[in-house]
Amino acid sequence: MNxxxxxxxFKQYGDKTAVNGISFDVAPxxxxxxxxxxxxxxxxxxxxxxxxxxxxxGRILYNGKAYSKEQLHGLGYLPEERGLYPKVKVSDQxxxxxQLRGMSRKDADQNLKRWLDRFGVPEYYNKxxxxxxxxxxxxxxxxxxxIHSPRIVIMDEAFSxxxxxxxxxxxxxxKELRDAGSSILFSTHRMEHVEELCRNITILHKSNPxxxxxxxxxxxxxxxxxxxxxxxxxxxxxxTLGGVLSVNRHEYGYELMIADEAAGRPILxxxxxxxxxxxxxxxxxxLNEIFIKTVGEKHE
Amino acid sequence: xxxxxxxxxxxxxxxxxxxxxFLVTTLIIAVIMSIGINLPYIISQFSGEGKxxxxxxxxxxxxxxxxxxxxxxxxxDMLNKYYGAQEKPELKIVPIADAGSxxxxxxxxxxxxxxxxxxGYLAFTPDPESGFPAVTYKSESLMESKVSQxxxxxxxxxxxxxxxxxxxxxxxxxxxxxxPIELNTVQISTAAxxxxxxxxxxxxxxxxxxxxxxxxxxxxxxxxxxxxxQMIASEITAEKSSRVxxxxxxxxxxxxxxxxxxxxxxxxxxxxxxxxxVVIVINMTLPQNADKLSExxxxxxxxxxxxxxxxxxxxxxxFFLFATLFAAVGSIVSRTEDLGQAVLPITMLxxxxxxxxxxxxxxxxxxMLMKVSSFIPFFSPYAMVVRLGLSDPPLWQVWLSVLILxxxxxxxxxxxxxxxxxxxxxxxxxxxxxxxxxxMRAYR
Numbered sequence: 001m002n003x004x005x006x007x008x009x010f011k012q013y014g015d016k017t018a019v020n021g022i023s024f025d026v027a028p029x030x031x032x033x034x035x036x037x038x039x040x041x042x043x044x045x046x047x048x049x050x051x052x053x054x055x056x057x058g059r060i061l062y063n064g065k066a067y068s069k070e071q072l073h074g075l076g077y078l079p080e081e082r083g084l085y086p087k088v089k090v091s092d093q094x095x096x097x098x099q100l101r102g103m104s105r106k107d108a109d110q111n112l113k114r115w116l117d118r119f120g121v122p123e124y125y126n127k128x129x130x131x132x133x134x135x136x137x138x139x140x141x142x143x144x145x146x147i148h149s150p151r152i153v154i155m156d157e158a159f160s161x162x163x164x165x166x167x168x169x170x171x172x173x174x175k176e177l178r179d180a181g182s183s184i185l186f187s188t189h190r191m192e193h194v195e196e197l198c199r200n201i202t203i204l205h206k207s208n209p210x211x212x213x214x215x216x217x218x219x220x221x222x223x224x225x226x227x228x229x230x231x232x233x234x235x236x237x238x239x240t241l242g243g244v245l246s247v248n249r250h251e252y253g254y255e256l257m258i259a260d261e262a263a264g265r266p267i268l269x270x271x272x273x274x275x276x277x278x279x280x281x282x283x284x285x286x287l288n289e290i291f292i293k294t295v296g297e298k299h300e
Numbered sequence: 301x302x303x304x305x306x307x308x309x310x311x312x313x314x315x316x317x318x319x320x321x322f323l324v325t326t327l328i329i330a331v332i333m334s335i336g337i338n339l340p341y342i343i344s345q346f347s348g349e350g351k352x353x354x355x356x357x358x359x360x361x362x363x364x365x366x367x368x369x370x371x372x373x374x375x376x377d378m379l380n381k382y383y384g385a386q387e388k389p390e391l392k393i394v395p396i397a398d399a400g401s402x403x404x405x406x407x408x409x410x411x412x413x414x415x416x417x418x419x420g421y422l423a424f425t426p427d428p429e430s431g432f433p434a435v436t437y438k439s440e441s442l443m444e445s446k447v448s449q450x451x452x453x454x455x456x457x458x459x460x461x462x463x464x465x466x467x468x469x470x471x472x473x474x475x476x477x478x479x480p481i482e483l484n485t486v487q488i489s490t491a492a493x494x495x496x497x498x499x500x501x502x503x504x505x506x507x508x509x510x511x512x513x514x515x516x517x518x519x520x521x522x523x524x525x526x527x528x529x530q531m532i533a534s535e536i537t538a539e540k541s542s543r544v545x546x547x548x549x550x551x552x553x554x555x556x557x558x559x560x561x562x563x564x565x566x567x568x569x570x571x572x573x574x575x576x577x578v579v580i581v582i583n584m585t586l587p588q589n590a591d592k593l594s595e596x597x598x599x600x601x602x603x604x605x606x607x608x609x610x611x612x613x614x615x616x617x618x619f620f621l622f623a624t625l626f627a628a629v630g631s632i633v634s635r636t637e638d639l640g641q642a643v644l645p646i647t648m649l650x651x652x653x654x655x656x657x658x659x660x661x662x663x664x665x666x667x668m669l670m671k672v673s674s675f676i677p678f679f680s681p682y683a684m685v686v687r688l689g690l691s692d693p694p695l696w697q698v699w700l701s702v703l704i705l706x707x708x709x710x711x712x713x714x715x716x717x718x719x720x721x722x723x724x725x726x727x728x729x730x731x732x733x734x735x736x737x738x739x740m741r742a743y744r
Contacts, residue, residue: 050550052725069553077550083543088315093544099307100551144547 001064003028003183004049004152009058011044018044020207021058024200026152031174031184033194033215036204037295042187043080045204046154049185050077062152073102076150080157080187082141086130093129094144101148108147115143119169135166142170146177153177153184159193171197191287201287205295215287222285222293224261229254230279235271242266253279304552308560309567316531316568326572330579337583352383352392353447355437356418358405359395370432370462372424378458390450394418413440420447432459511662513603514689517611518682520573522654524615525622528569529650530643532562532623533630536724537639540631545724554721558631559713562623569619610688610698617705618681621712622650628716631723632736653679657686665690674701677708 002025011019019041026032036042047053049060051067062071085093091112098108116122119139129137138161146153158174159167174197178184188194194201195215203211211218225245229235230253238247238256243263248255256267264282271277316322335342357376376393383389396418399408409421420439427434435455437448464474536558539545548557583589625646633642656679661670665686673683674693680701687693722736 047725052550072551072553075550077547079543079546081543081546083546085315085539085544086542092311092315096307096311097547097551100304100548102304 002026002061003030003063004185005061005064006045006049007059007061009045009048009055009060011041011048011053011055017207019048019055019204020209022202022204022209023058024202024209024212026183026185026200028151028183029178029181030199031178031186031197033198033201034185034187034204035191035194035201035291036187040204040295041207042204043156046077046156046185046187049152049154050075073148074151076145076148076153078142078145078153078155078158080160082138084129084137084141084144087128089126089128090132090140091125094140094147097144098147101150103148111147111149112143115147118173119143135162138162138166139170142173149182151182153182155184155186157188158186159188159190167193191291195287203291203294211290211294218290219284219287222290224282224284225258226283226285227254227256227258227264227267228279228281228283229256229267229271229277231271231275231277233275235274238267238270241270305556305560308552308557309564312535312561312564313567316565317571322568322572326575330575333576333579334583337580337589338586341588352389353420354392354394354418355447355451356394356396356409356412356421357424358398358409358421360398370459372422372433375424375433375455375458376422378462379454382454382458391447391454393422396421409438422451509603510607510689513607513611514686515662517615517685517689518654518657520576521615521618521681521685522650524569524573524619525650526647528565528619529622529626529646532565533626533633533643534636534639535561535565536627536630536720537633537636540633540724541635549724554724555717558624558627558717558720562620562627566619566623604689607685607689611685613702614681614685614705617702617709621677621681621705621709622646624709624712624716628719628723631720632726634726649678653682657682661686662690675704677705680705 004026005024007023008021009019009023010021011017022041022045024032034042034045044053048055051071060067062074065071091109094112095105095108098111099105103111113122113125116125121136121139124132124136124140129140132140142158145155155174159170162170171193174184174186178197186194186198198215200214201212201218202209235254238244238254241263243259244267245257245259258264258267261282268277268280271280357372359373359376373395376395379391380393383391383393394417396409396412399405409418412418413420420437420441423436423438424433425436435451437451439447460478464477469477536545539548552560626643629642629646630639633639653673656669656673660667661673661683664670670683670687673679674687674697676683684693684698684701688698719736726735
């Protein structure tokens with residue numbers, strides 16, 4: 001059974017449609033990517049999942065059951081705009097939030113200490129949030145979202161504003177949560193994170209789900225149209241080959257845009273006649289390209 | 301109401317109590333109160349009461365031989381006898397030797413003042429018409445009201461004494477003549493009103509004490525509403541602006557979050573008021589203060605317990621009515637800077653009720669204005685307490701007022717909860733009424 005499923009969920013604010021019939025399922029132990037430009041309806045969708053707003057039509061099911069107040073305790077939320085009490089001690093407010101989600105103070109305290117150790121910052125237990133750096137506040141925020149071991153975690157812009165070291169740390173933590181069986185609804189503007197973490201995605205554009213499904217399958221729908229060619233010396237006459245749309249000279253060699261995959265072979269052959277080839281790859285389309293293509297095209 | 305509610309209550313109260321600002325404020329107000337109550341005693345300590353003021357007069361030889369009844373020397377003798385009879389003489393009259401000429405006399409008297417031999421001196425100007433000289437008291441101080449008052453009384457007394465003694469009046473008649481007339485006012489209860497125990501009348505002392513008690517209660521109610529209301533509103537706005545609200549309302553139902561905050565703050569305010577009441581009671585019962593205050597007719601024993609019970613009822617209802625409104629306003633505003641302006645209508649409402657009672661009610665508690673105000677929910681906590689304390693409203697009116705208040709609290713609570721629910725997720729500029737109404741329907 002799916003941990004979370006949305007069926008034709010529709011939401012309107014006044015005469016503006018915020019979410020126009022979105023449906024998707026998140027399995028236990030899966031990270032689901034919800035992508036879209038700013039204002040595409042991601043936050044509204046997440047708020048509906050959190051039970052903050054009720055959909056105008058459609059259903060949201062949690063483990064096959066409709067929303068109830070008890071579900072709140074099984075949900076974890078990392079909001080896009082980070083928020084903690086600046087003047088309250090870390091331990092006080094995390095334990096407060098954990099207790100609100102139905103944990104006993106003792107269990108919450110144990111979990112908090114474990115998480116602080118996990119992030120290598122046990123000394124923050126007695127610090128006030130305003131004393132911490134932004135990156136460390138994010139860690140505390142993350143702990144606030146997962147301290148009660150929720151079955152469904154909603155992460156809006158999970159890694160924004162973090163340095164690469166902390167991004168890796170949180171990313172591996174998210175993977176651990178996934179492996180422990182939590183379902184994670186994940187939104188970000190960093191497509192490489194989605195490629196690394198998500199199995200299935202939905203791309204929202206102006207309130208409409210425009211692209212949906214398994215990430216690998218989506219990628220295969222899009223043609224491979226980029227070739228990376230790494231060479232020792234120069235290669236001349238690549239532009240003249242059939243199917244080559246453009247050639248860019250880089251430090252490592254060349255990047256070519258091609259009309260279809262059949263153009264690959266002549267390029268490799270031509271390069272081999274002129275110099276040593278270190279690398280030749282017909283690139284899969286990146287999610288970034290797919291995103292820009294999907295959202296950008298419809299923009300015009 | 302399960303754990304979530306009480307967790308919010310506990311967190312709110314604990315954080316407030318831990319805050320330095322709260323502790324400092326409570327302490328400062330408690331100290332100010334203590335000083336206020338001790339003020340009469342402190343003043344008496346500094347004004348050197350008990351030590352007689354020394355007043356000089358010119359002791360001329362000419363007076364001693366005069367046949368007149370009221371010469372300066374004779375008056376001074378009588379005054380000394382008068383003050384000598386007092387337990388603690390207020391004044392001491394001392395002679396200053398005649399220096400011969402008027403100028404030299406004046407100089408000698410002034411010298412005596414500057415040498416601290418005397419605090420001031422009396423100058424007598426003969427007044428043949430009335431037979432009693434005009435008296436001038438001269439001293440370095442600007443307004444020696446206490447000394448002049450005392451002199452006036454004593455001069456009047458010695459004059460009367462001398463005249464009566466001269467006329468040969470009997471001791472009994474003299475006592476009768478000097479005995480002041482007694483006039484007491486008693487407030488009676490014609491209907492079985494709610495303002496007093498068993499419809500008994502209230503004596504002047506009780507009335508005075510009621511007036512003071514009502515004043516204190518209204519003032520405390522006003523302060524509690526304003527301070528705690530502002531605190532509730534600003535805490536909610538702070539939660540919104542720091543975005544902790546989003547996590548909060550995904551963890552606990554908004555209704556619980558709001559009423560938990562209100563109750564938590566209420567407990568804090570209650571504790572604060574309890575501290576003040578204890579400070580007041582302790583200070584008032586200190587021996588040196590109890591004596592001083594009873595001179596002014598202030599005594600804790602005179603407070604009407606029935607009035608206190610009603611005061612608590614109206615205090616509770618008034619507090620929760622305003623608190624829910626403050627919470628609703630706090631939830632609409634996204635930034636703390638905008639809060640002051642947004643709470644203004646509620647502040648005005650509370651202020652209006654307060655001023656109606658302070659200026660229209662304390663002097664004339666039976667007026668139509670007060671009667672009407674005591675049924676208007678936002679004014680009634682103030683107005684009904686004034687009517688209860690200072691007049692005698694029928695019982696049914698009191699409970700009708702309470703009932704109206706309770707119904708209003710329910711409506712305000714329900715409305716505030718709706719506004720809160722919608723308001724906490726609205727960011728950006730302050731929403732218009734229309735936007736708010738639309739949002740209230742969208743969020744269930």
